[in-house]
Amino acid sequence: MSLCPHQLVRPRLQALFSAPCRSPGRWQRSLRTPNTRHAFQYVSNHTSAASQPGGEGHTFADLTVEQLKSNREQPKGSDSDLNKRQNQNWRSGRTKSQRQFGRRNSIDQENETNQDTNTDSRNRQPTGRPQRRRNDTSPRLVSKRSVKRIMTSDGLNTRHATSVLHRLNNEIQREKRVLNKKSVALATSIRGRAIYSSKGMGLSTWHRAYEEIYKAKHYQREVNDMSVIPSLDKDGLAMLAKIQEDCNGQFREVWQASHRDVKAAQWQALAFWLLQNDPKLFLDFLVVTMKGKEKPDFTMVTDCLLYVDNFYYAELKNWETGPRSHSYSWMIEYCLRPSTWPIIAPPQKGIRLYIRRARPYGVRLAFRTMKARKIKWKAETQLCLVNRFTQLGDADRALSALKLVPRLKDPAFTMNSQGVLRHCCKLLTLDTVEDSEDGRNFRILPQLLEMGVRPDRDMMNVVLSNAFKTGDHQLGADMLQFMTSQDYTFDSYTYVTLLTDAVSRGDQARVHELINEVDAQEEIRKNPFVANKIFHSHYVFTAKHMDVDSDPSGVFYSMLDMYNKLHDITPLKELLIIPPHYKPQDEGPKSPPTPMALYIMIATYFRCRSRVSTVQRIYHRFHELVCQGHPTIAPLAATDHTYNEFLIALRKSSRALHSCVRIVEDMLHPPTGTAIEHTKPSYRTWAILLSVFIWHRRAAAAEKIKEMMAKHKVHYNDVTWNLIINGYANAQKVPETAAAMKAMEAEGYALDSYTMKSLRYLRDPERLWVAVDELDNATQEADTVHSSTPHRPAIIEDVLREELIEQGLQKLGDKKKSKA
Structure with a gap:
């Protein structure tokens, strides 16, 4: 009777588990080194499954030393049960050659009767890793092999893989996050690029030092404990000298050529020194160090920018750097860009700072990134997005962001909490009335009601204001009646x-x-x-x-x-x-x-x-007090209302034309060094100035005013066009009046009662309609040429159109001369 090799091996394996051979060291030497990487996870999650007949099978490589010690302490009567379970686990971990050689022997028959405990080789995970159940949503830790593979593919040094692995797994366990492969790759790449030293200058040291300088600045006192703040060594002082001398030149070259360990050792000390002594230079330093493959940790960058934004924003909001004159908003967008946001536990304050200061495209990018990466954010961050979209006038995105607030399940921010209702009030200021198949209704208010928002008095006040702004007094009266019936105070x-x-x-x-x-x-x-x-x-x-x-x-x-x-x-x-x-x-x-x-x-x-001399004297005094920064009078310069009143008071006198021009020049070139942000001439200011010269029939000066308006990119509105038409009609310039009327209609403004009133000044109104017909014919000819030459460049078409209009005006001038 021939014996199967497995039948010979089995008694020898059983002998290994006898009392003299249960030493862990003996076991490791006899078989192989146990895989202890997943031992803790196995013991905590699958202890009961391994001991039951229906549990998952594991090899002895998953057992820890403590388990072997506990097995050693069991009574002798339990050895047979222990051997039986161990043999079953061993059979589930056999090699491929052993399975092929003994498929028909008695051991395989026993395996077939225990299919619940021994999985098929094609579905079994590698030895040493516990299987994951399909409905198990517990966080899975990242392996060191995966971290090294991702860092290698990104061109990062795998020498720091252990530190990256430790931080990732700690965050996964603390936040209880379940990440897919793409999220793991992004998280590993972001952590792998972050430069920080784990030898005495890690995040814990950073937090203590940052708290110390922040409190000192907030309470306007000296730092209590300087020992917690990293100090500059010899190399750090040399780098600081290059920063002060030429940050975007010499220091950039030195920093890019430095080793990662040098950057990690010097960045914190340099950042703290610059924050305390030169915040403006710190922004240049931060932009330089954020470029390249290796960047400062996002948490550290967030803390620094919060420090600058909280204490120095008024000074640095007009900060510019580089040959392209990048602004403060660009710096925030670059240093806190969404591609560098940690996925597992991003600093919420840093994201909110980015949303507050970023330009419109950056805010939209932040919203897309948070949804695409499924970043775990707080309700405050979501409401910050709602507020920012409201400020930008983007009601659709603000509503989309508001709809996500209930999903966060924050008991402090329900749809009827004060924080949410305040943002709803601001959002309602963008509400408009639109006509639909169901009738005339508000656009934003019904959507808020569908989300479960119950309007309070503040929201109803905004709704009442919106109703009156529509021009429909009855709609406002109905809203007022509703507020009264619902006992709103x-x-x-x-x-x-x-x-x-x-x-x-x-x-x-x-x-x-x-x-x-x-x-x-x-x-x-x-x-x-x-x-x-x-x-x-x-x-x-x-x-x-x-x-x-x-x-x-x-x-x-x-x-x-x-x-x-x-x-x-x-x-x-x-x-x-x-x-x-x-x-x-x-x-x-x-x-x-x-x-x-x-x-x-x-x-x-x-x-x-309305004496002109009195108005001029008061304006001279007003301008003097504004330049001095008078606490009560200087704020009047923040809007154009007061300046417009001076222009209106002076425009009736021909002696005050120079004073009118001076007022607009003062608005264009305001005094410097005052806390008030002075206004620029608005379209109403330009229209009043234009009306001054049209009223006094100063055609050449009026043309100069229109050139200045074009230079300052002031767009005409219906008031401006009516003023221009009024001036041409007063001067009996029929062709120019007709051209202005056609231009007014082309820009979408209809001829109103003010326009018709201006046309009464014409002595020969019939000539005006002839001029209009001539311009219509010129426009039709231009459209015909345009349709016959579809491939003609747009610039040539514009020139041709202007030539045809000029020809029409020339014909009108010739007719005028012949009649004369």
């Missing part, structure tokens, strides 16, 4: 909205009714916004649209008395507006005036007393 925002609507419609009775309601509520009556709106309504119905029979002096003093009840009168005295003989009735302490209140009083004064 009216606040200052509600009354400001109602007063604004009543003033815009000229409903003086409704204004008085609302003022009476406000007077009955002391808290609302003292609200500065409500007080300013009431003051503005009084200005509109008395000074702005003054009756012919009204006394200008009486109107001015009426407004001055009302102003004196609310604000301090001193700024008006400094502007030389208050007459010396005026004595206020109540001289008690009052709050400083708001810019709106000051603007109303200046506009009232000009409408009641």
Whole structure:
């Protein structure tokens, strides 16, 4: 009877598990070294499965030394059971040659009766790795072999694979993340490129030092413990000297040529020194060190930029660097770009900083990256995206970001929490009314309701304001009735909205009714916004649209008395507006005036007393106080309203044309060194200036104004076109009037009542319609040429069109001469 080789091997294996041969060292020498890499995972997750008949089979390479010790302590009566389980595990781990040689022997027959415990060789994982169940969602740790393979493919030094592996697995276990192969590759690549030293200068050292300097800066004190902050050694001082001398030149070359270990040893010390001593130079240093294959750790970069942004943003927001003059926003986008975001546990504050400061494309890129990589983010980060898209006027993306908030399952940020409702209020400011098959309705509000948002009073205030902005007073009245029926309490925002609507419609009775309601509520009556709106309504119905029979002096003093009840009168005295003989009735302490209140009083004064010399004197004083940075008067320069009032007051006098030009020049070249951001001339400012020269029939000067508008890229609107048409009509320039009308229609502006009113100045209106017909024919000829030559370049087509229009205008001029 021949014996199968397996039958000879089995008694020898059983002999190895006898009492004298159970030493782990003996076992390792007899078979092979056990794979202890997955031992802990096996013991914690599969202990029960390995001991049950239906559990997964594992080789003895998965057993740890502690298990072997526990086996040694078992009583002798349990040796047979232990041997039986060990033999089954051994048979499941046989080599391929053993399975082929003894497929028909008694051992294989026993394997067939235990299919639940011994898997097929094609489905079995390599020896030493526990099998993963299909429904098991527990995080799987990354192996060192995988880390090395990924780092090798990315051209990274595998000498740091152990450190990368340790950090990745710690984060996976802490965050309980389940990563696919692509995510593992990205996470490994990002970690492998990060430079940090694990010998005394790792992340733990960084956090302690950063906390120390941040608190010192926040509380405006000295650093308590300098020993925790890395200091510069000899090599670091040499690098610092090159940074101060030529950061984008010599230092860049030295840094790129340095070894990874040198970068890791010097980066932290250099960063801390620059943050404390020269934050502006730190930005150049950071941009240089972020280039290349090896970069600073994302957590460290985030901390540094948060430090700079929190304490130095006002100084560095206009920072520029490099030959292309890169801005502060570009620096944030480059150093915190989404491609460098850690996948497992990204610093949320760094991502939010990127979203706040990035340009529109960068914000959209951040949103796409977070969704594509399935980065684990917090509700605050998601709401930051909602707020940023709202600021950019992108309502669709803001709604898409808001829909993801419930998926985060944060109990502090439900759809009806205060944080979410505040963002919904801001988002509703972009709401519009649109006509659909179901009728006329708001665009954003229904989508918020579908998400489960229950509008509070603040949201309803925004809805009420949007309803009135549509121009449909009945829609606003319906919303107001709904708020009343639902017992919403009216606040200052509600009354400001109602007063604004009543003033815009000229409903003086409704204004008085609302003022009476406000007077009955002391808290609302003292609200500065409500007080300013009431003051503005009084200005509109008395000074702005003054009756012919009204006394200008009486109107001015009426407004001055009302102003004196609310604000301090001193700024008006400094502007030389208050007459010396005026004595206020109540001289008690009052709050400083708001810019709106000051603007109303200046506009009232000009409408009641319009002497050119007085206006010029007040503007000279106003410009002087703005250059000095007056705390109350200088903020008026932040908008164009006050400047426009000066232009309107001066435009009727031909002696004030030079003063009008000077006002616009002061706006184009504001004084430097003040905290106020001065406004540039708006399209309304340019239109008023253009009307000044058209009114006085200074055609050459008006053409110069239009050239300046084109130089400053000021687009014409309906007001500008009407002014131009008015000027040409006054000057009896028929061809130019016709061309301006055609250009106005071409840009999408319809001829309105103001346009027709300007055409009344023409002595021969029939010639205008002849000119319009001539221009229509020239346009048709240009379109015919365009259709017959489809391959002609666009530039040639534009030139040809201009030539045809010029020919039409020339024909009109010849006809005019022949009639004369």
